[in-house]
Amino acid sequence: MRSRIFIAGLLLLLGTAVFSPVPGVLGFTNPASAQETFEDSIAKWSRLLDRVQQEVAEDSITPERIDQIRNSLSAVRSEAEVLRDAANAELGPLRNKLDALGPRPEESEPPEPEAIAVQREEIMTDISAQTAKLKQIELALSRVNEAESSAIAVIRDRRIADIMTVSPFPLAPQTIEQALPEFLEVLRLIVESPVTWWQSLRENELRGSLFAKLAFQLTIAIAIGWGVRRLLFHWFGRDASLENPSYARRLSGAIGEGLANGVVPAMILAAFLPQALGEQSLLSGLFQSVAVIFCVAAIFVILASALPRAVLAPDLPNWRLLPLTAQNARTISRVTPVLALIFAIDAFFVEIMPALGQYALYRPSEEQRSLYLFVTNVLEAIGVLTLCRASLWRADPTAPGMSAEQVQKATQGPWHLWWMLRYLAAILAAITLLSSFFSYVVLGAQLINSLVLSGAIAGALFLLRGLGREIIGAVLRTEMIRTQIGLVHSTRKLLKFWLRAAFDLIVLITGFILISPLWGLPFGDVARVAVSVLRGVKIGSVTISPGDVLVAIVVFLVILLVTRFLQRLLSEQVLPNTRMDSGVQNSLTAGTGYIGLTIAATLAITTLGLDLSNIAIIAGALSVGIGFGLQNIVNNFVSGLILLIERPIKVGDWIVIGGNEGFVKSIKVRATEIETFQRASIIIPNSELVSNAVTNWTHKDRYGRVEVVVGVAYGSDVDKVMDILMTCLKEHEKIMTWPEPQVIFQDFADSSLNFEARGFIAQVELRVPVGSQLRIAINRAFVEAGIEIPFPQRDVNIKDIDRLENAIANRSSTQPPEPGQ
Structure with missing residues (x-):
């Protein structure tokens, strides 16, 4: 096992x-x-x-x-x-x-x-x-x-x-006395295996050709590996002069160094495994097993040594992925390879024992097994406990890219997942020590080996998770996503969150599938359960399959993205080159979106395997209840379609409905968004725009009229006033010559003679600034011409004023004199 x-x-x-x-x-x-x-x-x-x-x-x-x-x-x-x-x-x-x-x-x-x-x-x-x-x-x-x-x-x-087998006590004198000579015998057989194999080759020519072949292959592999390693360092290598690299840059540097120092050498060794195990392999006997197992153990040591150095960057603190101090990073980077080496040596001897029994007819005793497992268990458990020290994982407040508060929250919380895993690992290592001292060495070996391999797999998945999350963020930041497809920042942010959450779930499930066999759950059982779940759970006549659900979501998103791309293409490249007005262009673009959404939903439902006829039956049965409960939504949806087809209003129009006034920003399925002159957004249900009176200043064209009402004092020269007003209208650059401007003598008011100056402009949205400019010009002209703009005047008539005067005079004559007069 x-x-x-x-x-x-x-x-x-x-x-x-x-x-x-x-x-x-x-x-x-x-x-x-x-x-x-x-x-x-x-x-x-x-x-x-x-x-x-x-x-x-x-x-x-x-x-x-x-x-x-x-x-x-x-x-x-x-x-x-x-x-x-x-x-x-x-x-x-x-x-x-x-x-x-x-x-x-x-x-x-x-x-x-x-x-x-x-x-x-x-x-x-x-x-x-x-x-x-x-x-x-x-x-x-x-x-x-x-x-x-x-x-x-x-x-x-x-x-x-x-x-749960109780082995002989490993520290007993008789156990040590018997186990040591046997272990020396194992070493002798392993050391002599290449000599025995070499002597078994029949001809000197075969030996020479074999040596030349191996040397040639080794030279080619080293040359290719060296070149790939140089390219990785050139493309993704860490630049020591860069003071504050981003997380994405630090992650790419860690992956590049991990590949260059770990995966590339491991692949060079792995390239010899098929030849050593193939039918045409010249290796044979015990040496074949020794070479293969040694090569696998060396691969593990290389990978396990490169991974922590890639993540922690002990010599380059600015490139460190985890917020650890330099001393802690160096300690972890030194302890981890030692632990990996001990584990690899342990696994090497455990794997070689069956080969020794097959080729050398050697059978280890229970005493040798007990002492050997005891030593390796204790060494590996000590290494794990060393890595689990709390002081070793204290965060560095000066870590690049993180504040002290973020560091404390991420690494020092008592219930943080990493700390819980660390405590669990320390407990398992302690159990390994206790079980080994009480002669349950097989139990200790099972616990510590599963723990070490689980940590190695978790570390690899940690890098994979970081790489995947950064790729998702980079893709959503591309020019195609931002401009051609037209996803706004909020949509891209939401999409990034859900895509990263889905990727984290995939990584978590992958980790469970890979790690669970190490703890006694067979890989075949896990895979079979996973396949069964992916195939679906049948509920009645309906089968719910996570795989189908995932495919349906992908189909829906892909068609939706294609639809957004077509909308962007129509609105920016195709329709602007036609003679259609902006309202028709917006209606066509919105209609394309509705059609794409319908196709996406239909294909997604079909991919799920749902019978649309059954859905129609259910919808028919619930139509009455849906009609009452969703009548407003349906009403607004149909009204939205009417707005897009008849186009009484369109995007960009200046409309007034009730007490609301502003420009139409968008016409959506349920409601229309209006932006007021104060930059406030008003959401009006589409049904109100269809059923109520709407003033549309820009429905047919953008022409509009500006009216300025002004009053002058009674006695002013009316003809002169009208000439001044007409001159002001004609001199303004925005006032059109046709239709001609007009000046109207409007009314005899209480305090003034009222006139109205009327002029047409080509852009009705400029009514307010043009009216303000006309009033300024009129005021200036009236001042120069001496024409008065009067204040409101009121005549107050008091009845019996004579009697009031007599009463005041009588009261003054009867009043006693003031003191001192």
């Missing part, structure tokens, strides 16, 4: 996987041949499942045999699912035909024609046959699941028994 964990972890870190079918196990091949009938498949499955049940029940079954059985069961499940899908596909048309024939006539009704009755019986017979097939397939799948559960139970019970 430990060896499988080690190999699987390395392959996952390198991002490669090799899947190969296992044909011929238990006499079963997959898929079934085209000539094989359904009955033959059922009989073959039954024989296979009967033998599986017998073998799983035996105590002597080997782990290798259990793996073969599980492969065979997986093959049976795959073929059964294919046949089940085929049967369901045939049932659909048959049921449609039966529905087309209608229900069978009642006894009181006339019998149906004989031809239809015969056809009905044939269809029902076919439906019964397909239904029977489905039941047999479901029964076979149930037996497969039962047999696989039994096999998993056997594996689990044996693994638990192996893990």
Whole structure:
């Protein structure tokens, strides 16, 4: 189990996987041949499942045999699912035909024609046959699941028994006395393996050609690797002179250094693995296993050493991805390679033991196993505990790009996820130490190895997550997204949030799938559950599939983006070159958006596999309730379509409705947005614009009239006043000569003679500034001509003024004199 964990972890870190079918196990091949009938498949499955049940029940079954059985069961499940899908596909048309024939006539009704009755019986017979097939397939799948559960139970019970085995006390003198010589013997066999292999080569010419071939391949690999490494440093390398690089630049530098120092050397070593394991390989015997396992262990050490240095940049604090101090970054960068080296040496010796038993007939004793696992467990646990120290992960308030408050919030919170994981890792390392001291060395090895590999995978996914998030942000900042597709900043910000959230979820699920096998959950089981979930959960006659939902969302977004691109193309390049007015152009652009939205929604629903006829039935049943509940929304939607078709108003028009006045900014599905002269936005439901009176200053054209009312004092020269007003109108550059301006003697007011100066302008939105300029010119001309603009005048008449005067005089004569007079 430990060896499988080690190999699987390395392959996952390198991002490669090799899947190969296992044909011929238990006499079963997959898929079934085209000539094989359904009955033959059922009989073959039954024989296979009967033998599986017998073998799983035996105590002597080997782990290798259990793996073969599980492969065979997986093959049976795959073929059964294919046949089940085929049967369901045939049932659909048959049921449609039966529905087309209608229900069978009642006894009181006339019998149906004989031809239809015969056809009905044939269809029902076919439906019964397909239904029977489905039941047999479901029964076979149930037996497969039962047999696989039994096999998993056997594996689990044996693994638990192996893990909980009490080994000889590793520090006992007799254990050490027996284990040390055996371990020296293992070292001797490993060191002598290349000499033994070299001597086994038959001819000197073969040795020479082999040496030349290996030297040539090594030279080519090193040259290619060196060139790729130089390019990576040139493209993504860190510039020490750059004082404050952005996070994206720091991330690209970390990825470039990680690839150059880790992945490239690892790939050079990995290139020799197919040759060492291939059928034409000249390596053989024990040395072949030693070379392959050593190469895999070296790859792990290289990757595990390059990853922390790439993230932490111990010598370049400005390029550090995590807000750590320079001392802590250097300590982590030194401890991690040492821990990786110890783990790789441990895994090397564990992996080489089966090869020693095969080629050298060597069998390690329990004492050697106990002492060896104890030493490696203790060393690895100490390394993990060293990395889990709280002081090692204290944040640096002077970290680039982060304030002290952000650093404290991100790394020092007691319930932060990273701190919880650190505590968990420290607890598992402590359990490893305790279990090893109490002779449960296998349990300790399982815990510490799973912990180390989980940390390596999590570190790789951390870099992958950062890279993916930056790519999403970079794509949404491109010129095409901002201008050609026309996504505004708020929309791009919202889209970036959801895309990054979805990517984080994908990374999290990937981490669970990769790490869960390390902790006892088989990879095949996790993959099967994931595939089952992606295929969908059936609820009644509807199957809900996350995969279909994801594809539907992608289809909807892609069509929506294409629609926005077409809208932008129409509004900026195509329609401006036509003679259509702006209102027609806006209507065509908006209509394109509605059509694209409808197509996107329809295709998304179709991709989900939903039956539109069922949706229509449900919508019809709920139409009354929807009509009452959504009548305002439907009314506004229809009104919006009327506005776009009839165009009583259009974008850019100056309108007045009720007490609201402003320019039309947009006509949307439910409402129209008006921007007032104070730059305030007013959202008016479309139904109000259709049902109420609307004043549109710019409906047909943009011509408008400016009126200036002015009053002069009684006694002024009327002709002179009218001449001055006409002169002011004609001298203003914005006043049009046709229609001609007019001056009207409007009225005899209480305090003045009122005149009105009227002039037309080509841009009605300039009414206010032109009117202000005319008033200034008129006032200046009146002052120069001595024409008075009067204040309001009032005549007050007081009755019996004589009596009031007499009363005041009498009161003054009877008043006593003031003191001192």
